[in-house]
Amino acid sequence: MQISKIEGVYIPSFYDVIYNEDNTVKEVVPNKEDIPKRPHKRIIRDMENVPSPEKLIVPYIETVHNRVVLELFRGCTRGCRFCQAGMIYRPIREKSIERLTELVDKLIKNTGYDEISLSSLSTSDYSKLTELTDYLVNKYTDKNIGISLPSLRLDNFSMEIAEKIQQVRKSGLTFAPEAGTQRLRDVINKGVSEQDLKSATKKAFEMGWNSVKLYFMIGLPTETYDDLDGIANLAYNVIDIYRDVHDGKLKRSFSVTVSTSTFVPKPFTPFQWHPQDRSEEVVNKQKHLIKKLKNKDIKYNYHDSQTSLMEAVISRGDRRIGKVIYDAFKLCAKFDGWSEYFNLDTWKEAMAKNNLSIDFYAHRQRSYEEVFPWDHIDVGVTKKFLIRENEKAKENGVTVDCRHKCSACGISAHNMTKGLCK
């Protein structure tokens, strides 16, 4: 009971979920006195002075993050409508360059790692990125310590920064247009254009890159097969751009990798009301792209539709799905992230055991009147804002980066984040 009094702490057993006959949630009500009706997220207001690890355990074995991971800032203001992190980690809170250089020097000294990863939700948006990469390149290039950046935004791909960071190690180049046409990129509010992709890849090929990875999603709201053809067109455009840069020739090492993941509707996003495509439709769309991208210079990777299906069930699941996860585990489901271990029948058995339907969770359009199992959690961004954004998406309408113009998502009005929006 004492813990429940700490701001930001949520104890599910102190809240009862009441269901309607149609299995939707009627309401979620506290079953104890003196606990918040809507517990809200807790955030770090002062990213500058919050204690950050300076001494890390360095394992003997190879690990996923075998490098120094330097978090530049928290939050993102781009407003992509499928992105949960972009909504729930608002507002933006940057660390100063002084704090970051002090931290990275200690981390490199204490770990001996030979790579620094500049991490955040949108690293190329860090306001002092040029100064920071200058500092790191000048200080660490001679020591053979490299810098890596996660996928770069196309609209502010900086040639200068790319040139600098490739001095030690030429890491692969990854861009995430997410959708194949401008119409659909506006629907998801990605804020990048075909021209951005063309100029970014042209710059990269002129600088000596011979391969590029392009990330997309399929099954997005309002998507048509024209949008899928748009993905193929972008990939072929990239080949043409490379030919232009290299007098019509394609070097042996040249390649374009196209990766598509399947759209999973996420809570607290403008797209939380949308269903996921049925697996057969996802497979048809993947087959369509396999045909369209049949080319020796293009590699096409796509996510297994069955794992994406269970992601959609769990993503918008209610408490009853907790029991499904437990029962699936008891039925030997584990390491499901790896498709060779994943078995949909096990999950179907666990769903049936709990009298629940995959369709209900994954493929059902939700109405604005429906109560979501997460509506009693307050993340600062309001449902009103999410509905507004979803309605705008239906009109292919865009919302600009809120560093330039506030779109009143609710964060600046909330007690826990008041005064943090710049």
Ligand code: SF4
């Ligand atoms: S209140 Fe405005 S400025 Fe602040 S995060 Fe929301 S949209 Fe951005």
